[in-house]
Amino acid sequence: KNAHGQVLIQASNLQHPVLKAVQVHAYEAMYTAELESRQQFFYPPFSxxxxxxxxxxxxxxxxxxxxxxxxxxxxxxxxxxxxxxxxxxxxxxxxxxxxxxxxxxxxxxxxxxxxxxxxxxxxxxxxxxxxxxxxxxxxxxxx
Incomplete structure (x- = not known):
């Protein structure tokens, strides 16, 4: 349960903000950025x-x-x-x-x-x- 594992992520853009947030374990920042983007483009949960x-x-x-x-x-x-x-x-x-x-x-x-x-x-x-x-x-x- 408490063992550490390895995560492999396949991506076409290694500079994507989500990947950068995952690398430094900044999950709240990633969530906030995604929510702001969804609001800007009127995607769920805003529609x-x-x-x-x-x-x-x-x-x-x-x-x-x-x-x-x-x-x-x-x-x-x-x-x-x-x-x-x-x-x-x-x-x-x-x-x-x-x-x-x-x-x-x-x-x-x-x-x-x-x-x-x-x-x-x-x-x-x-x-x-x-x-x-x-x-x-x-x-x-x-x-």
């Missing part, structure tokens, strides 16, 4: 994240559906929208992937309204002949 994924065997259809989705939400949620964009792994099992990220204020009523608007936009897309084949996956608080 709720909703990721909406669009998958289709045709890349242009998945992309168009994601853009159409964003355009439909822009009036109400425009300042909370990020994307659409392709994830790093943008094709799985012959399905092209596009995604949209929403950073929603933690207010419960606003979150419910946002979920409703997202559902409505998904319904609109499902009724559009071209986008019926697009698999749309909303993910609340993704990991």
């Amino acid at each position: 709720r994240l909703i990721r909406v994924v669009f998958k289709n065997k045709h890349e242009h259809i998945a992309e168009e559906a994601a853009h159409h989705f964003c355009n439909g939400l822009h009036t109400y949620l425009g300042k909370y929208l990020s994307g659409p964009s392709q994830p790093v792994v943008n094709r799985v099992r012959n399905q092209y992937i596009w995604e949209v990220l929403l950073k929603i204020p933690k207010d419960a009523q606003f979150l419910q309204q946002s979920k409703y608007l997202i559902q409505q936009q998904m319904l609109i897309l499902s009724q559009h002949k071209v986008y019926r084949s697009v698999h749309i996956i909303p993910d609340i608080d993704p990991q």
Whole structure:
């Protein structure tokens, strides 16, 4: 229990502030810096994240559906929208992937309204002949 061990960390940037804090055991400083960064960029715990994924065997259809989705939400949620964009792994099992990220204020009523608007936009897309084949996956608080 009290034995010391070795920790190996793989990193692309050895000068990253988190690595420097870990090296000198400055965990509170690391936590504070991370929290400040999350507040500045409106990430949890200062917001709720909703990721909406669009998958289709045709890349242009998945992309168009994601853009159409964003355009439909822009009036109400425009300042909370990020994307659409392709994830790093943008094709799985012959399905092209596009995604949209929403950073929603933690207010419960606003979150419910946002979920409703997202559902409505998904319904609109499902009724559009071209986008019926697009698999749309909303993910609340993704990991």
